[in-house]
Amino acid sequence: MGNQIVSMAKSMAPKKGSKKNSSNASGRGKVRGVRKGSLEEEVMQKQALALALQQHQKAQMRLERTMSQRAAPGPTPTSTGRLPRSSSTRARSVTDPVVHPQQLVNGALDQKVLQTLETRHFVLVHGGGHGAWCWYKTIALLEEAGFTASAIDLTGSGIDYTDPNSITSLSQYVKPLFNFFEKLGENEKVILVGHNVGGACISYAMEHYPRRIAKAVFVAAAMVTDGQKAIDIFTSQSESEEDMLQKAQNFIYANGKSAPPTALEIDKNLIRDVFYNTSPSKDVALATVSIRPVPFAPLTEKLSLTSENYGSVRRFYVETGDDKALPVANQEALQRNNPPEKSFKLKGSDHAPFFSKPQALHKTLVEIAMLGAKS
Incomplete structure (x- = not known):
């Protein structure tokens, strides 16, 4: 899955050597243009990767929620003998407890x-x-x-x-x-x-x-x-x-x-x-x-x-x-x-x-x- 995300990110990023990055200016202008284009390219690649990861995480969360809804109504103990954690994605803290896990x-x-x-x-x-x-x-x-x-x-x-x-x-x-x-x-x-x-x-x-x-x-x-x-x-x-x-x-x-x-x-x-x-x-x-x-x-x-x-x-x-x-x-x-x-x-x-x-x-x-x- 990780390779698929990287491939997706690369495909979403702009290609090198595109007309957008070419320049007819002086030599100094060309150097600056290339550096600026490379920087923009790198930023866009990172943004594309972040977006792909975000989409993957959302899809994973939807899958987990769907699986929990399809599961049998009774709890299935883990290897430690404890009940599994709720599939809810809501963040919780120690100072803001949830309902007692029994029942x-x-x-x-x-x-x-x-x-x-x-x-x-x-x-x-x-x-x-x-x-x-x-x-x-x-x-x-x-x-x-x-x-x-x-x-x-x-x-x-x-x-x-x-x-x-x-x-x-x-x-x-x-x-x-x-x-x-x-x-x-x-x-x-x-x-x-x-x-x-x-x-x-x-x-x-x-x-x-x-x-x-x-x-x-x-x-x-x-x-x-x-x-x-x-x-x-x-x-x-x-x-x-x-x-x-x-x-x-x-x-x-x-x-x-x-x-x-x-x-x-x-x-x-x-x-x-x-x-x-x-x-x-x-x-x-x-x-x-x-x-x-x-x-x-x-x-x-x-x-x-x-x-x-x-x-x-x-x-x-x-x-x-x-x-x-x-x-x-x-x-x-x-x-x-x-x-x-x-x-x-x-x-x-x-x-x-x-x-x-x-x-x-x-x-x-x-x-x-x-x-x-x-x-």
Whole structure:
């Protein structure tokens, strides 16, 4: 194969002695022209070789993926007695672990394990200013592991082009999520995941659809109590931390300065420092062009939560260890005031673990899905 690639590269490179390299200039001009032509030829040969190698690697990866899909469903131990590694080409690191290898087959949970779960369906609710787009890594990982993942665009978010300034209530903001629940099968349940102010949104949904929600997961989210507002969670921080968050926020007064704010806009020059301080640059770039103003009225609405409805749903909290928008101390205070069934920590994650620690977040979500029935 190596000889074929070299031959391919040579065939893609220009031929020596072509008319392009000939010159009718003086002797000195000819020497310089030959040297320049040789250099260009060498560069083009290297580029051709690199392209050929790249094409070969892509073809090899496609072949390996096809082979893994055609393989028998059961794992085949290697000579060392260990299960083979997943055929996924996604890079992984020690600090961003994958799902525990037990019960894994080619990167997915064993079908027997999946069949024992109360539900395989995750519903992902974004935070303020974001949209369904922010969950793209989480969606891919969950589906590869055999789950179903649905990401919701709340009103005025993502590809829902309602003017955020026109949204005047929490019920209006979460209407797409409620529409989703109305379309679920009669006995179908989901695992509801909320990020940032999405925590208040899923709390509101837990109160209205408790029998449709098997578990609720708050990811660096506003896990409010009865009578509390989402904005309370983000305005109770220490002075230095609050200043950093406030610097990234600009209020919009669509009804005039004498009326309350209608939306809150995030300063795109500061979002990396506050929200994505450990996230990859490409994801920060995605957020910069995708993030939208946050409707203000839903943030200031008090929630009415009852033990019969909201309190009947199993709750879990996921802490983000290097969060500048909602520091760990505040996340811990939330949990003391409203204890979840269990808490998980993502070390080194900023406020957006779906960008900065997607594998660790995925592992946590799968672990929550696999937790047995509450005794």
